[in-house]
Amino acid sequence: MTKKDCIFAAPRPAAPFAFTAEVAGVFDDMLDRSVPLYRESLRRQAQLAARFYREGTRIYDLGCSNGNFGLALGAEMGARDFSMVAVDNSAPMLDRYRARLAATAFGERIVLEEGDARQVAMANASVVVINLTLQFLPLEDRDALLARVHEALVPGGVLLLTEKVVDGDAALAELEREFYYRLKGENGYSQMEISQKREALENVLIPETLAAHRARLERAGFSAVTVWLKWFNFAALLARKAD
Numbered sequence: 001m002t003k004k005d006c007i008f009a010a011p012r013p014a015a016p017f018a019f020t021a022e023v024a025g026v027f028d029d030m031l032d033r034s035v036p037l038y039r040e041s042l043r044r045q046a047q048l049a050a051r052f053y054r055e056g057t058r059i060y061d062l063g064c065s066n067g068n069f070g071l072a073l074g075a076e077m078g079a080r081d082f083s084m085v086a087v088d089n090s091a092p093m094l095d096r097y098r099a100r101l102a103a104t105a106f107g108e109r110i111v112l113e114e115g116d117a118r119q120v121a122m123a124n125a126s127v128v129v130i131n132l133t134l135q136f137l138p139l140e141d142r143d144a145l146l147a148r149v150h151e152a153l154v155p156g157g158v159l160l161l162t163e164k165v166v167d168g169d170a171a172l173a174e175l176e177r178e179f180y181y182r183l184k185g186e187n188g189y190s191q192m193e194i195s196q197k198r199e200a201l202e203n204v205l206i207p208e209t210l211a212a213h214r215a216r217l218e219r220a221g222f223s224a225v226t227v228w229l230k231w232f233n234f235a236a237l238l239a240r241k242a243d
């Protein structure tokens, strides 16, 4: 059971946001109230993964947190066999993922790896998921990771990439931010919570434009890219490797 996210409710000393045990303990509530269409997007990504998964290959989930994609995928696959490697560099997140997997029938199909997404060895992948995680890597490391993802994919394999994005037009970027903070308010976050979290995420979560993402995916070698979901400053992309 995850608790209510009250992390930024009272004034706290300014510190960069990190995926600590405190965050892991309230993670589901935080994402349900902070990421528009979070469950819808996970469910469709699980369906896409099931659709593109090929027997004998692997799925990678980079930045898997406490396992919400893995649990959605397991439910989607049913009795079908699959193999997934789920990576995160936060031990408290993986502890929770491990505990949740133990209560499922598909636990042995998912291998948890504690480590840096930039370092993980990948091969023979039909699906790679990077859900709200590329945004936490230094800008200069993003090209190399996506190039390695493309390299690891089998022909016809897909990358499912979801990110917080920023509009290239300053006025539209401001509009999207305004509507995003409106959603947070509707979901019960106070102005104090919204502004303290914004400060904690500065220089930690670095969003890019959709144009920058498309250009990177093209540089990495992907032959076809679609934005299958967009809500103001959040976007989910599917990038396909040629057959």
Ligand SMILES: Nc1ncnc2c1ncn2[C@@H]1O[C@H](C[S@+](CC[C@H]([NH3+])C(=O)[O-])CC(=O)[O-])[C@@H](O)[C@H]1O
Binding pocket: 019, 042, 062, 063, 064, 065, 066, 067, 068, 069, 087, 088, 089, 090, 093, 115, 116, 117, 118, 130, 131, 132, 133, 136, 137
């Ligand atoms: N360099 C890194 N290497 C590995 N993991 C990292 C790194 N940097 C950050 N992380 C991990 O990336 C995750 C980002 S959350 C992903 C949500 C999930 N995908 C979900 O579908 O629920 C998104 C969010 O909280 O906005 C955290 O668990 C970090 O520990």
Ligand SMILES: O=C(O)C(=O)Cc1ccccc1
Binding pocket: 030, 031, 034, 035, 164, 197, 198, 201, 205
């Ligand atoms: O809350 C935010 O502003 C977000 O961008 C979403 C989020 C959710 C969980 C951790 C970091 C960012």
